[in-house]
Amino acid sequence: MLRLSKLTDYAIVIACHCARNPQALHNAAEISSSVGIALPTVQKVLKRLTQAGILRSERGAHGGYLLAAAPHQVSVARVIAALEGPIGLTECSLAESQCRQADGCDIRGNWTLINRAIQAALEAVSLADMVKPAPREIPISLGALHAGLR
Amino acid sequence: MLRLSKLTDYAIVIACHCARNPQALHNAAEISSSVGIALPTVQKVLKRLTQAGILRSERGAHGGYLLAAAPHQVSVARVIAALEGPIGLTECSLAESQCRQADGCDIRGNWTLINRAIQAALEAVSLADMVKPAPREIPISLGALHAGLR
DNA sequence: TTTAATCAGGACTAGAATAGTCCCCAATTG
DNA sequence: CAATTGGGGACTATTCTAGTCCTGATTAAA
Numbered sequence: 001m002l003r004l005s006k007l008t009d010y011a012i013v014i015a016c017h018c019a020r021n022p023q024a025l026h027n028a029a030e031i032s033s034s035v036g037i038a039l040p041t042v043q044k045v046l047k048r049l050t051q052a053g054i055l056r057s058e059r060g061a062h063g064g065y066l067l068a069a070a071p072h073q074v075s076v077a078r079v080i081a082a083l084e085g086p087i088g089l090t091e092c093s094l095a096e097s098q099c100r101q102a103d104g105c106d107i108r109g110n111w112t113l114i115n116r117a118i119q120a121a122l123e124a125v126s127l128a129d130m131v132k133p134a135p136r137e138i139p140i141s142l143g144a145l146h147a148g149l150r
Numbered sequence: 151m152l153r154l155s156k157l158t159d160y161a162i163v164i165a166c167h168c169a170r171n172p173q174a175l176h177n178a179a180e181i182s183s184s185v186g187i188a189l190p191t192v193q194k195v196l197k198r199l200t201q202a203g204i205l206r207s208e209r210g211a212h213g214g215y216l217l218a219a220a221p222h223q224v225s226v227a228r229v230i231a232a233l234e235g236p237i238g239l240t241e242c243s244l245a246e247s248q249c250r251q252a253d254g255c256d257i258r259g260n261w262t263l264i265n266r267a268i269q270a271a272l273e274a275v276s277l278a279d280m281v282k283p284a285p286r287e288i289p290i291s292l293g294a295l296h297a298g299l300r
Numbered sequence: 301t302t303t304a305a306t307c308a309g310g311a312c313t314a315g316a317a318t319a320g321t322c323c324c325c326a327a328t329t330g
Numbered sequence: 331c332a333a334t335t336g337g338g339g340a341c342t343a344t345t346c347t348a349g350t351c352c353t354g355a356t357t358a359a360a
Contacts, residue, residue: 002154002230002234002239002268003153003239004152005346005348006348007347007349027306027307028306028307029306038349038350040349040350041348041349043307044349044350046307047307050307050308051308057306057307057308058307058357059306059307059308059355059356060356060357061303061304061356061357061358062305062306062358063305063306063307063357063358064306064307065307076264084152110275110279110280110282113275114226114271114272117268117271118268118271121267121268124267125263125264129260130260132260155317155318155319156319157318157319157320177334177335178335178336179335188320188321190321191319191320191321193337194319194320196336197337197338200336207335207336207337208335208336209326209327209334209335209337210329210334210335210336211327211329211330211333212328212335213327213328213329213335214335
């Protein structure tokens with residue numbers, strides 16, 4: 001399976017929770033209980049989302065967290081990147097890395113291609129989309145991607 | 151980073167190596183040296199690719215491996231699935247899993263949507279594509295995905 | 301002013317997953 | 331029969347992740 005870490009999974013759930021009520025302040029305990037994730041873990045995730053600028057925090061009594069931007073402006077890609085760093089399937093798709101495979105390096109260009117397709121898919125979906133009920137049918141046309149490879 | 155395990159990465163490199171010379175038999179030692187991955191690891195990956203039906207093996211002296219199908223018929227998605235199991239970003243995108251988040255479950259439908267987009271991207275690329283030189287420009291239109299969410 | 305609530309930041313631990321290695325058996329060739 | 335090569339699986343060590351906890355800073359309310 002093309003894994004996303006559990007913490008990232010939680011992050012999306014938590015971000016979606018805030019997106020349902022974008023104006024309200026949500027404190028860690030409230031989020032923990034309504035989302036069903038242990039409090040310390042929730043706190044950890046909240047900190048990372050705040051550092052990434054996805055959430056804003058209010059300190060002090062009756063403090064809490066809320067989305068820093070409107071739900072439709074926050075993409076799933078951004079939440080994932082906040083927890084996992086830049087999106088990419090392989091090491092070599094990121095920097096000019098130390099890929100020592102004598103063979104693989106012709107491949108890199110095509111990896112970046114795939115990565116961009118995935119990134120595009122994740123960026124096309126916002127938190128506002130996630131909290132909507134799912135659509136029945138899913139029209140995806142990726143023919144253009146394939147055309148690009150010829 | 152949206153991680154793919156190293157073994158999966160190797161698998162793609164190895165599969166691409168075979169795709170460059172689809173008729174020839176490649177034994178483990180040859181692949182190891184030309185690809186720059188330790189022999190035992192290469193053997194491990196080769197076994198999995200064979201079990202998945204992506205490679206065919208010939209036993210005995212002068213045996214080796216070769217692609218079971220033409221390079222353009224083997225998608226990157228299939229190679230990944232051979233090593234990692236079904237493609238999906240989250241647990242809950244697979245089976246009717248034991249997702250106990252009181253909150254998250256409205257989200258599932260949208261996850262499957264994202265997963266399908268990614269799967270489509272990975273299926274659109276074959277080994278034949280991977281061994282070609284990379285195209286300069288990448289026209290990807292995922293507008294349809296977003297449209298599907300409305 | 302004091303107290304309580306809440307976030308900030310980081311250290312720490314246990315467990316799981318991964319990567320990598322090795323061994324013995326089966327099959328084929330010559 | 332002997333040499334080569336894949337088949338299958340067991341095993342280990344290391345890395346990574348998840349999860350917990352503690353201490354300090356900030357704010358609100360009593």
